[in-house]
Amino acid sequence: MSGNWIEVCAADAIDEEDVMRFDHGGRTFAIYRSPEDDYFATDGLCTHEQIHLADGLVMDNIIECPKHNGRFDYRTGEAKGAPVCVNLKTYPVRVENGTVFIAV
Amino acid sequence: MPHFVVVGAGECGARAAFALREKGFEGDITLIGAEPVAPYERPPLSKEGLVHAHEPKFVAALERYAEQGIDLRLGIDATDIDPTGKVVTLTDGERLSYDKLLLATGASARSFPGIAGTGERIRMLRSQADALALRAALLPGRHVAIIGGGFIGLELAATARRLGADATVIEGLPRVLKRGVPEAIAELITQRHRQEGVDIRCDETIVAVEEGTDSAIVRLASGKEISADLVLIGIGAQPNVALAEKAGLAIDNGIAVNERLETSAADVYAAGDCCSFPLALYGGRRVRLESWRNAQEQGTLAAANLLGAENSISAVPWFWSDQYDLTLQIAGLADGAATMLRRDLGEDAFILFHLDETGRLLAASGIGRGNAVARDIRLAEMLIAARICADPAALTASHVKLKSLLAV
Ligand SMILES: Cc1cc2nc3c(=O)[nH]c(=O)nc-3n(C[C@H](O)[C@H](O)[C@H](O)COP(=O)(O)OP(=O)(O)OC[C@H]3O[C@@H](n4cnc5c(N)ncnc54)[C@H](O)[C@@H]3O)c2cc1C
Ligand code: FES
Numbered sequence: 001m002s003g004n005w006i007e008v009c010a011a012d013a014i015d016e017e018d019v020m021r022f023d024h025g026g027r028t029f030a031i032y033r034s035p036e037d038d039y040f041a042t043d044g045l046c047t048h049e050q051i052h053l054a055d056g057l058v059m060d061n062i063i064e065c066p067k068h069n070g071r072f073d074y075r076t077g078e079a080k081g082a083p084v085c086v087n088l089k090t091y092p093v094r095v096e097n098g099t100v101f102i103a104v
Numbered sequence: 105m106p107h108f109v110v111v112g113a114g115e116c117g118a119r120a121a122f123a124l125r126e127k128g129f130e131g132d133i134t135l136i137g138a139e140p141v142a143p144y145e146r147p148p149l150s151k152e153g154l155v156h157a158h159e160p161k162f163v164a165a166l167e168r169y170a171e172q173g174i175d176l177r178l179g180i181d182a183t184d185i186d187p188t189g190k191v192v193t194l195t196d197g198e199r200l201s202y203d204k205l206l207l208a209t210g211a212s213a214r215s216f217p218g219i220a221g222t223g224e225r226i227r228m229l230r231s232q233a234d235a236l237a238l239r240a241a242l243l244p245g246r247h248v249a250i251i252g253g254g255f256i257g258l259e260l261a262a263t264a265r266r267l268g269a270d271a272t273v274i275e276g277l278p279r280v281l282k283r284g285v286p287e288a289i290a291e292l293i294t295q296r297h298r299q300e301g302v303d304i305r306c307d308e309t310i311v312a313v314e315e316g317t318d319s320a321i322v323r324l325a326s327g328k329e330i331s332a333d334l335v336l337i338g339i340g341a342q343p344n345v346a347l348a349e350k351a352g353l354a355i356d357n358g359i360a361v362n363e364r365l366e367t368s369a370a371d372v373y374a375a376g377d378c379c380s381f382p383l384a385l386y387g388g389r390r391v392r393l394e395s396w397r398n399a400q401e402q403g404t405l406a407a408a409n410l411l412g413a414e415n416s417i418s419a420v421p422w423f424w425s426d427q428y429d430l431t432l433q434i435a436g437l438a439d440g441a442a443t444m445l446r447r448d449l450g451e452d453a454f455i456l457f458h459l460d461e462t463g464r465l466l467a468a469s470g471i472g473r474g475n476a477v478a479r480d481i482r483l484a485e486m487l488i489a490a491r492i493c494a495d496p497a498a499l500t501a502s503h504v505k506l507k508s509l510l511a512v
Binding site: 051 | 119122126145163164165396397400404422424431474475476478479482483507
């Protein structure tokens with residue numbers, strides 16, 4: 001972990017069981033709020049065809065890619081079967097005083 | 105050691121082979137493919153992939169086959185099946201005994217009636233080899249005449265424009281995408297193509313397609329003729345059933361399978377574009393789907409059933425197409441719908457919901473830029489699978505989250 005914490009947004013800017021896009025330093029990320037109100041971050045682009053996951057659907061701990069419904073566990077980045085086979089990178093997330101930060 | 109043979113190394117066959125291992129099968133797996141290339145994804149062939157046609161997008165990295173102990177035989181056809189003796193014969197005369205057999209032979213592009221075959225200037229698009237040949241002809245200033253205003257023809261027209269070539273689309277019916285796509289969406293797609301400079305001609309009957317040395321000519325019943333550097337025939341696909349037919353398997357618009365993908369022969373299954381199957385969600389009517397996700401899902405389902413599960417097909421048909429920056433997605437089957445409702449998603453993106461006379465959601469078709477409709481189509485798919493009669497007001501009000509309708 002590089003430990004370089006970046007401010008993302010207010011915690012309530014992301015709906016429960018939803019995902020949001022976040023761009024920083026020429027890179028793009030997807031930030032998730034789980035049904036249990038925990039926050040997670042992964043690389044923004046699907047490893048199948050580089051489509052942004054923020055347009056996808058969050059169900060429980062799964063993000064489904066909007067393009068061909070490839071699935072990942074957004075907590076671990078693990079690809080959950082065809083058509084995706086390459087995992088997503090994940091990043092540490094911290095919520096402080098109602099603000100979300102990620103370490104990139 | 106049991107030996108499972110998969111004939112057809114496309115999306116479906118490859119997925120089935122990997123799924124067998126994922127589900128713990130330890131026996132031998134042989135995957136036989138007529139094409140000389142490892143299994144690749146076909147959808148990019150008419151889209152972005154055609155721009156960089158030299159490299160197909162593989163279903164899996166080549167080394168994965170060896171790692172998983174899948175004996176991938178390429179450039180070889182299965183020519184005969186003996187379902188009684190449980191033997192498959194290959195082009196080189198080799199005879200493989202099988203315990204279970206999966207036919208995933210896919211489909212072939214349909215040729216135009218009256219045209220003996222294809223030539224240098226008359227082509228079809230189904231395989232990587234077809235795409236390579238086509239790519240070489242799509243150069244700035246060249247003109248491609250496309251017969252058929254279906255998905256492949258229209259996607260190819262968009263790609264041709266992107267590459268600087270001119271495109272004319274000739275459709276026999278009064279509008280493009282007549283099968284399975286609502287008029288409002290087809291209209292929007294047509295307008296977009298025309299803005300991009302594609303010449304779309306509907307209601308035209310073709311009387312002949314002729315190949316000359318410098319050009320090919322499409323002759324229309326109206327007396328007009330269209331001269332092009334290349335003619336692409338994009339009038340649909342037909343299931344590859346020859347092998348199954350020769351072996352005496354039941355055929356009905358494809359290799360006929362039951363809801364568990366079993367053919368009429370013991371221990372022989374079929375899946376993907378090559379088979380027709382009963383769809384319980386739509387009253388058990390028999391359909392054949394030519395769609396990428398169907399090929400994947402049926403490959404996985406077939407693998408489970410080869411291993412003794414008795415799972416039935418339950419997936420909702422799903423399809424997508426990309427043209428320019430527009431993406432269309434369709435979930436479900438809309439024929440038989442009594443009502444259509446529209447949900448506007450802003451920036452020209454919208455979804456049409458198709459309901460039957462009882463108000464049950466049968467299908468949803470959406471179009472928009474990028475992934476504007478993706479999330480709602482995915483949720484609609486879940487509503488269809490759950491056989492929900494959704495509140496029409498909630499379906500049309502874009503501020504109502506479709507996810508909330510699933511909870512009830
Ligand atoms: C240009 C194009 C664009 C497409 N775009 C989309 C899209 O945008 N969205 C979508 O949902 N779907 C799309 N599709 C459809 C999708 O690609 C198919 O539904 C899918 O490929 C079907 O997979 P399959 O494995 O059943 O068959 P196939 O992909 O056809 O594979 C079958 C394989 O079996 C081989 N074979 C056949 N007979 C034998 C034999 N006797 N012995 C050995 N091998 C044999 C064939 O050579 C072939 O390689 C597109 C198809 C094409 C051609
Ligand atoms: S781009 Fe994500 S599944 Fe294809």
